[in-house]
Amino acid sequence: MAKNIYRGxxxxxxxxxxLPSHSTPETNIDQIDLSTPLVFWEExxxxxxxxxxxxxxxxxxxxxxxxxxxxxxxGGTSFIFCxxxxxxxxxxxxxxxxxxxxxxxxxxVYTDTLIKDVHKIREEKGFSxxxxxxxxxxxxxxxxxYDYDPYQHxxxxxxxxxxxxxxxxxxxxxxxxxKANSVLMESHQHVLPIVDDESKLLYLVFRKDIQDHLNxxxxxxxxxxxxxxxxxxxxxxYKERVKALVQAGADVLAVDTSDGHTxxxxxxxxxxxxxxxxxxxxxxxxxTADGFRFLVDAGAAAVKVGMGGGSIxxxxxxxxxxxxxxxxxxKVAEARxxxxxxxGKYIPVIADGGIVTAKDxxxxxxxxxxxxxxxxxxxxxxxxxxxxxxxxxRVMKPxxxxxxxxxxxxxxxxxxQGKFVEGVEGFVEYAGRLRNNIDEVITKxxxxxxxxxxxxxxxxxxxxxxxxxxxxxxxxxKPHDVYLPxxxxxxxxxxxxxxx
Numbered sequence: 001m002a003k004n005i006y007r008g009x010x011x012x013x014x015x016x017x018x019l020p021s022h023s024t025p026e027t028n029i030d031q032i033d034l035s036t037p038l039v040f041w042e043e044x045x046x047x048x049x050x051x052x053x054x055x056x057x058x059x060x061x062x063x064x065x066x067x068x069x070x071x072x073x074x075g076g077t078s079f080i081f082c083x084x085x086x087x088x089x090x091x092x093x094x095x096x097x098x099x100x101x102x103x104x105x106x107x108x109v110y111t112d113t114l115i116k117d118v119h120k121i122r123e124e125k126g127f128s129x130x131x132x133x134x135x136x137x138x139x140x141x142x143x144x145x146y147d148y149d150p151y152q153h154x155x156x157x158x159x160x161x162x163x164x165x166x167x168x169x170x171x172x173x174x175x176x177x178x179k180a181n182s183v184l185m186e187s188h189q190h191v192l193p194i195v196d197d198e199s200k201l202l203y204l205v206f207r208k209d210i211q212d213h214l215n216x217x218x219x220x221x222x223x224x225x226x227x228x229x230x231x232x233x234x235x236x237x238y239k240e241r242v243k244a245l246v247q248a249g250a251d252v253l254a255v256d257t258s259d260g261h262t263x264x265x266x267x268x269x270x271x272x273x274x275x276x277x278x279x280x281x282x283x284x285x286x287x288t289a290d291g292f293r294f295l296v297d298a299g300a301a302a303v304k305v306g307m308g309g310g311s312i313x314x315x316x317x318x319x320x321x322x323x324x325x326x327x328x329x330x331k332v333a334e335a336r337x338x339x340x341x342x343x344g345k346y347i348p349v350i351a352d353g354g355i356v357t358a359k360d361x362x363x364x365x366x367x368x369x370x371x372x373x374x375x376x377x378x379x380x381x382x383x384x385x386x387x388x389x390x391x392x393x394r395v396m397k398p399x400x401x402x403x404x405x406x407x408x409x410x411x412x413x414x415x416x417q418g419k420f421v422e423g424v425e426g427f428v429e430y431a432g433r434l435r436n437n438i439d440e441v442i443t444k445x446x447x448x449x450x451x452x453x454x455x456x457x458x459x460x461x462x463x464x465x466x467x468x469x470x471x472x473x474x475x476x477x478k479p480h481d482v483y484l485p486x487x488x489x490x491x492x493x494x495x496x497x498x499x500x
Contacts, residue, residue, distance in 0.1 A: 037050070061379050070433075307353070386398040
């Protein structure tokens with residue numbers, strides 16, 4: 001007989017509803033704060049604080065460079081997937097970190113670099129402005145995309161087409177970013193070069209970064225005003241991968257496995273904590289209190305919770321392991337709170353898997369999660385890596401899980417994994433740009449919190465009241481007893497919803 005048999009069923013998020021409480025002017029929707037800790041890190045709490053409780057999953061079809069940049073600007077962040085060669089993942093992290101920065105280490109070209117080679121670098125790296133230096137790194141001028149034609153001037157040298165330094169305002173030995181921004185804003189140029197006393201180039205400061213900050217006040221940045229970058233790793237090549245990712249600028253690492261309660265993950269966390277003590281590590285996935293304590297004792301600064309609940313995940317079907325996400329959050333959050341009382345260390349809990357709607361998000365938060373990880377929601381956006389396709393006159397985007405055959409082909413070739421699949425491939429309907437969609441979700445979350453009489457996630461944890469709803473209650477909460485144009489008859493509507 002099994003060691004333990006829990007007689008009660010594990011619960012899903014959709015089985016819970018929040019009860020309203022006393023709302024006040026302090027809990028008005030405009031007053032609600034959705035900031036939440038990304039990881040527990042005493043040395044840099046502000047650096048590792050999300051402005052929105054949303055992160056995109058470490059999946060090939062979800063979290064590319066575009067998604068990471070846009071979501072981090074909006075206040076969340078992305079976990080860059082590790083099911084790719086190490087140099088390619090490191091380059092993705094490097095591009096995120098170089099997208100926006102205070103003092104930028106520039107991509108330079110020499111005076112004798114041919115224009116055709118400059119243009120090649122521009123196409124590969126995405127840069128449009130190049131400082132032109134001599135062999136001693138002395139700054140001589142700038143070359144931007146308007147200074148040359150890649151065909152007409154291909155055989156000319158950079159010095160032949162550059163704008164000389166005499167046309168630019170220059171900052172000498174400026175180390176304070178506010179001062180550099182002030183000098184730049186008083187000038188009529190888009191970039192301010194920072195040089196030393198010998199005119200050797202040190203950094204660049206861009207006007208677009210100042211405007212970018214004004215346009216995205218919730219963006220999550222490091223101490224140098226660069227976007228935060230989170231990289232997923234596995235338990236196989238982590239020693240080589242971590243080294244490359246840290247060198248590329250990764251701020252946080254996350255072990256990406258379907259089962260985190262293993263000695264392999266323990267060894268990985270221990271090794272990183274010993275060799276890279278200044279890099280926070282997120283562990284997971286687990287679904288029990290024992291799993292939480294195991295990962296935290298191994299060095300995890302946050303823990304991902306969930307197994308088998310994703311829309312493209314079939315772990316429960318294939319292996320018979322898993323648990324409803326709501327029950328998983330409850331059990332792990334209880335262990336988290338107990339650990340906090342004993343140690344004073346608050347380890348964030350991440351709800352991961354099967355979260356689709358704003359209601360799912362706020363219920364997960366109320367049950368004890370600090371933020372949620374989503375795949376399907378973000379896969380529908382313009383910023384996700386796959387290209388759009390048209391199926392039956394509907395614009396779709398391909399979506400596949402990391403446990404699917406498509407993703408596991410990479411793992412199988414390298415680690416002899418992938419003997420059976422734990423995920424499927426499919427399509428999701430294209431939703432447009434993330435920025436145009438996320439406001440509605442955030443507004444719904446805030447509206448629910450306002451109705452519950454809380455003004456932040458910490459209060460939601462302490463004051464929320466939830467109850468389990470019946471199948472009929474869920475049905476009652478949907479449109480009924482009306483004809484819905486485009487939905488067919490009432491009978492047809494419910495047949496789709498409930499299989500009746």
